[in-house]
Each structure stands twice: as C-alpha cells, then as structure tokens.
Amino acid sequence: MPSRSAVVELAIRRPRGALPRFIAVPPTLTPPLASTGPVEEVGNAPYSSVGLLVDGQTGTATTAWLVAPDTIMTAGHCLCRPEQRPRARSFHFALQYSRVQGGWWSRVIAAATLWGWDMHSDHHYDIGVCKIDQRFSIPRLQIIPVAPAQECLVLGYAFGGAQLWQARSQDLRWNTRGARLSAHMSEGCSGGPWLIKRGRNYIPIGITSRGGEGFLLSPAWGKGVANLLDWASGQP
Numbered sequence: 431m432p433s434r435s436a437v438v439e440l441a442i443r444r445p446r447g448a449l450p451r452f453i454a455v456p457p458t459l460t461p462p463l464a465s466t467g468p469v470e471e472v473g474n475a476p477y478s479s480v481g482l483l484v485d486g487q488t489g490t491a492t493t494a495w496l497v498a499p500d501t502i503m504t505a506g507h508c509l510c511r512p513e514q515r516p517r518a519r520s521f522h523f524a525l526q527y528s529r530v531q532g533g534w535w536s537r538v539i540a541a542a543t544l545w546g547w548d549m550h551s552d553h554h555y556d557i558g559v560c561k562i563d564q565r566f567s568i569p570r571l572q573i574i575p576v577a578p579a580q581e582c583l584v585l586g587y588a589f590g591g592a593q594l595w596q597a598r599s600q601d602l603r604w605n606t607r608g609a610r611l612s613a614h615m616s617e618g619c620s621g622g623p624w625l626i627k628r629g630r631n632y633i634p635i636g637i638t639s640r641g642g643e644g645f646l647l648s649p650a651w652g653k654g655v656a657n658l659l660d661w662a663s664g665q666p
Contacts, residue, residue, distance in 0.1 A: 432545045433545065434544060434545055434546025434550065434552065434555050434654075435544055435545070435546065435555070435653045435654035435657055436544065436545040436657065437542050437543075437544065437545070437657045437658055437660075437661045438542060438543055438544065438545050438548040438549075439540070439541075439542045439661070440509055440510050440519070440541045440542055440543060440558075441517065441518040441519065442518060442519060442520065442521070442538055442539065442540055442541050442560075443486075443518040443519065443520045444520065444537055444538075444539050444563075445486045445520040445521070445522060445537050445538075466588070466595050466596070466597040466615060467595065467596055467597075468593055468594070468595055468596075469585070469593075469594040469595065469596050472526045472527065472528045472531075472594055473526055475569060475632060476571060476583075476585070476623075476625055476632035477526070477585065477594060477596075478525075478526055478568050478569065479495050479496040479525075479568060479569065479570055479571045480493065480494075480495045480496075480525075480526075480585050480594060480622065480623065481493075481494055481495065481496070481502070481523055481524050481525040481526060481527055481533060481534075482494075482523070482524045482527040482533065482587050482592070483502070483504055483508055483521055483522075483523050483538075483560075483621060484521060484522045484523075484524070485508075485519065485520075485521060486519070486520030486521055486522060487519060487520065491587055491591070491618060492504065492505070492508040492587065492618055492619075492620045492621045493508075493585070493586040493587045493618070493619055493620065493621040493622035493638070494508070494523055494560065494621050495571055495585075495621075495622070495623050495634075496525065496566060496568060496570040496571065497559070497570055497571060497572070497573060497634075497659065498570060498659075498662065498663070499565040499566055499567065499570070500561055500562055500563075500564065500565045500566075501559055501560070501561055501562070501659070501662045501663075502523055502538075502559065502560050502562060503557070503558070503559050503560075503621075503623075503634075503637065503655075503658075504558050504559075504560065504620075504621030504637075505556050505557065505558065505620045505621040505637060505638065505639055506543035506544060506547035506548070506555070506556045506557055506558040507547070507556055507620065507639070508558065508620055508621045509521070509541050509543055509558045509560070510543060510548065510558075511551075519541075520537075520538070521537070521538035521541070521560065522535055522536070522537060522538070523535070523536050523537075523538060523560070523562055524536075525566060525568065526568075527587070527592065527594070528592070528593075528594070529591075529592035529593055534564070534566070536562040536563050536564035537562065537563045538560045538561070538562055539561050539562065539563050540560065540561040540665050541558060541559065541560040541561070542558060542559055542658060542661050542662070543555075543556075543557065543558040543658075544556075544557055544558075544654050544657070544658070546654075553639040554639075555654060556637075556639040557637060557651075557654060557655060557658060558621075558658070559658040559659065559661070559662045560662075561662055561665045571623060571625070571632060571633070571634050572631075572633070572634075573633075573634050573651075573655060573659070574633060575652070576626065576628070576633055576635055581598065581599065581626070582598070582599055582624040582625055582626050582635060582636070583596060583597075583598050583624070583625045583626070583627075583632075584596065584597045584598070584599060584615060584619070584622060584623075584624055584625075584638065585619075585622045585623055585625065586615050586618065586619020586620070586621070586622030586638055587618050587619060587622070588615050588617075588618050588619045591618065595615065595619070597615055615638070619638050620638050620639065621637065621638060622637070622638045623636070623637060623638075624636035624637065624638070635651075636651065
C-alpha cells in the first residue's frame with residue numbers, strides 16, 4: 431500500500447483557444463469578514479508570486495502560487511476530488527491577477543496530488559502541484575524547513591472573486607498532525623499560502639485546505655511536498 435505522501439498524477443487536458451483576460455465572476459469589493467484586507471499592489475512581494483487558478487469546466491476560481499519558474503502549488507481539492515478522479519480536467523492560471531489589470535495567463539499542462547488526499551480525502555494531505563506552459567522570472571516562494579511560527583500571513587482569492595485578500599493570524603494551534611489557525615477568509619482562498627517573514631524573504635509554512643476559520647497545515651509539508659516537487663522537476 432502506498433504511503434499517504436506518495437504522488438498521484440492527475441488526468442489533465444490542456445485547454446485550447448485564447449487565454450481569458452477577465453474571469454466571469456463578479457468582483458468581491460468588500461472584505462470577506464473582519465480583520466481581512468484587500469491587496470492593492472499585486473506586483474509587490476510576496477503577492478507577486480500568488481495567482482488565480484480557474485477550472486476550465488466549471489469556471490470555479492481558487493488560489494495557487496509560484497514555487498518554480500514553471501510550477502505552481504495549490505490545494506489538492508482545487509485540482510480533483512475523489513469522486514471526480516476519472517475525469518480529465520483543464521485549468522488556467524493567472525499570475526498577479528487583479529480585477530483591473532487581468533493577469534499573466536498560462537495553461538496547466540500536468541498536475542499531481544498526494545495519495546492521502548486522492549484515496550482518503552484526508553485534508554492533512556490536501557496539496558497539489560501543477561506544471562504550467564509559461565516560465566516566469568518573478569521571484570518564487572521557496573519552501574525551506576523552518577520552525578513553527580505563532581503568527582503568519584494568509585493570502586487568497588476569497589469567494590473566488592477577482593480580488594486578492596490577506597489576513598494575519600496570531601491564533602496558530604499546533605498538534606502532532608498539523609495545525610489550525612483562525613483567519614477570516616472564505617471559500618476561494620483554498621490553495622493559498624501561509625507565510626512568515628525571514629529577513630527580506632517570505633517563506634511558506636503551510637497551505638489553506640479549508641476556508642472559514644478552519645485551516646490545516648499538512649504534516650506532509652516535509653516528505654509530501656518534497657515528493658511533489660521532485661515529480662514536477664521531472665516533467666518535460
């Protein structure tokens with residue numbers, strides 16, 4: 431039996447046709463909940479590495495972020511759900527998306543998640559990576575081992591709208607399986623990073639699996655993420 435940190439490649443269909451400039455969802459102009467604010471300058475770090483991931487079949491928009499010039503990370507459930515596993519999916523990714531400017535669009539050409547999510551719907555393994563057909567020179571969010579932090583910055587396109595939101599959490603509760611934090615975001619921010627600042631750099635320490643006040647940091651952040659990044663680096 432595979433370990434829950436094993437990689438499962440997903441069936442991805444490369445979208446055809448012109449890339450969209452604007453997505454067909456109404457903009458979210460008010461904060462999802464208290465203590466959440468809009469990001470006005472998406473070209474500044476660390477927001478410049480975060481973008482909008484759009485499902486080509488449903489138009490559903492979630493969040494993803496650059497971890498290599500041609501690789502993005504998101505939540506596994508943004509890419510597939512167990513009941514949808516047999517069906518090929520297509521996705522567009524817009525780096526630095528904003529309601530006014532649109533974004534730098536690319537196509538997802540390959541994707542993978544972890545066996546713990548694909549077979550068990552375990553949110554502790556709700557992580558995925560995608561290869562995209564563009565290579566960006568934007569500084570990426572580099573995943574390195576760090577000690578747990580008591581405060582982090584949560585980013586995401588809440589409600590799947592055309593506005594990047596941020597929330598800072600100081601209520602981070604760790605246990606042996608991962609972590610939960612309270613941050614006022616919503617559906618649509620799934621796949622967005624949790625960030626801490628070290629010097630001038632922002633370092634991802636987790637990823638949003640569920641909206642509302644329940645967020646999970648996968649214990650697979652070590653081996654599982656390493657497996658996914660190894661898979662991505664081996665793709666043509």
